[in-house]
Amino acid sequence: MIFDTPASNNPIDQLKVIGQPASRIDGPLKTTGTAPYAYDRFNVIPNQAYGYVLGSAIAKGRIVSMNLSAASAYPGVISIVTAQNAGKLGKGDFNTAALLGGPEIQHYHQAIAVVVAETFEQARAAAHLIQVKYARSKGLFDLAAEKSKGVAKDDANTIAKSAVGNFANAFQSATVQLDSSYSTAHQSHSMLEPHATIASWDGDQLTLWTSNQMIAWAVAEVAKTLRISKEKVRVISPYIGGGFGAKLFLRSDALMAALAARTAQRPVKLSLQRALIANNTTHRSATIQRLRIGATKDGQITAIGHESWSGNLLGGSPEAGAVQTRALYAGANRLTSNYVSLLDLPEANAMRAPNEASGLAALESAMDEMAEKLDMDPIKFRIKNDTQVVPDSPSKAGSGEAKADAKPNQHPPFSIRQLTKCFQTGAERFGWNKRISKPGQVRDGRWLVGMGTASAYRENVVMKSAARVRLDNRGHITVETDMTDIGTGSYTIIAQTAAEMMSVPLEKVTVRLGDSSFPASSGSGGQWGGNSSTSGVYAACIKLREAVAEQAKAMDAKFNIKDAVFSDGQILSGSRSIPLANLAGSRGLTVEDSIEFGDLDKRYQQSTFGAHFVEVGVDAATGEIRIRRMLAVCAAGRILNPKTARSQVIGAMTMGVGAALMEGLEVDKRYGFFVNHDLAGYEVPVHADIPHQEVIFLDETDSISSPMKAKGVGELGICGVAAAIANAVYNATGVRVRDYPITLDKLIDKMPTLV
């Protein structure tokens, strides 16, 4: 099915199952510890040996020699793979650095060997007996030092630079000006389930039980890297313990397991050890961002400039912090650029709402600072500069690709934009009118209390997605698609979609995900998965409804297909009704289809919007920061399941707290690695850090986005949170911290005098 005209009324609009807060179908499996995660799958293939990955001890240079003799002789060792005996490897399109290093080393903890042994302990012990001689070369590890050498760089989805009007002149002549710089830290995904894979070869046929967000990408990248055909690769990943972008791409666990299993001639299971992950895999690059805003005295923005600098290995993309500034606020004169500097740190790549999460941390702090300069309420300031069209030059709108048919001086409209309503709803609910704009005025015992707010903005991306659906002679529906559930609720919303489409109860739908033998879906990434994959299921169900109607006609010549409706597990026409079960035949009815998106996403800017509200307490004596309560108001199209969507958003808000207050990979600038490479040193929020969260979804349907009329929402929840917290800390204390995370050492010297 091609979706190229806005959706009209369709069976989803019945909202009997869609839109209901169904509990997650996979919940009982998760809470009883019986969901089969990759590393747990002892029973999928017998005779599994253990692999252990060794990472490079230098960040840049060459391996001069590797002495494997002690390791090879260690009890239980079966084989060892290094670049020397791995055979010629290709490199996947999504990988910047090679997944198996040597002799050239591109980053610290780049995999250089995998040891296979009978037990995990033997593999680990033997790996530490490998003697490696390195020739270390000098590397670049400090973003601030390399910033001036940054180059503006496009990536697949984002153009590097855009300009509208004359920013320099307009900024210069603006009555009120702000010129302010911010920085965000390198961050690590830190999902609970580590990267893990069991690999097995049957002749030249490879099966990987792994943990991956994007099954079809994984198949293609494995094939390309091993230089075999895609047909020889099967990837199975039905349950995923978090990904956050870390599992979008092929990583070393899967490649090393495949290589290890080939040389060992046995299935091999391996998991990247926690302390390897931060440096072996990918991270979100730190950013340095400069914001310049010029406005009239009454708060109309006349000039807005946002430049963002980040780092990556050669060939890598920027963390494009400036992208949302092209679309969020009006203003005739604009300048946005995304620069990337060469750094020899591990590969930087997508993490938890890439670009906007970091970009809004800066932009929305600047908006708060500007509102103060204007002596304006920060919500009023944002509403005053709201816009219903993309203010950037049309050929460069948003963070997506160029809008194809946009003409000069035309600004594409948003499919729907309710930013102002998000703020109005949130202000009312949160009690914003109790905020005292002068900082440092509210005291609750030892706590200085403050409120902050910020806009949330995130692109809505749509992706082709296919599914297979089957009706059997019990009236049961089975959906198969290679879509993944990374803890998001995919199983549940896909079942709800099929149940709604076929008019059967949720219990009569079985959903099977995460297997490359199923039709290729959108996968899970960039908050496109929920809307795109259910749209693919919608398309397949439309086809199944047609097949069912044909069967009804075949069974009863007087059955009128044109009048057919589906209700209560039956197909009805006039006074005739036939249970679906009776139409399936002994072999069942199976159909397959996909949703493909036309150019609606080029003619309209599809984005999701929100407003975040945060109240913090800052210990008046120590500067310790505590979140007291958080509210997110989201406008993100139809909410397919308010329970799973809420879980997505509160999880994202929690990640925003991490980015604001604690998360940061510390760089050893001499040797070029992230020092705090485990969950003891890299802090993420825990339940005790998050006392109270509330989420409001505005009633919204977006018929331009998909037949589901939904949009992404998972990543929206993180976008803007860090700034809302920084703004609340400022309101509590009068101390503006522009360098995330806001740890108490950055506050303590500037705190108000104790009274």
Ligand code: MOS
């Ligand atoms: Mo997301 S960072 O695209 O998994």
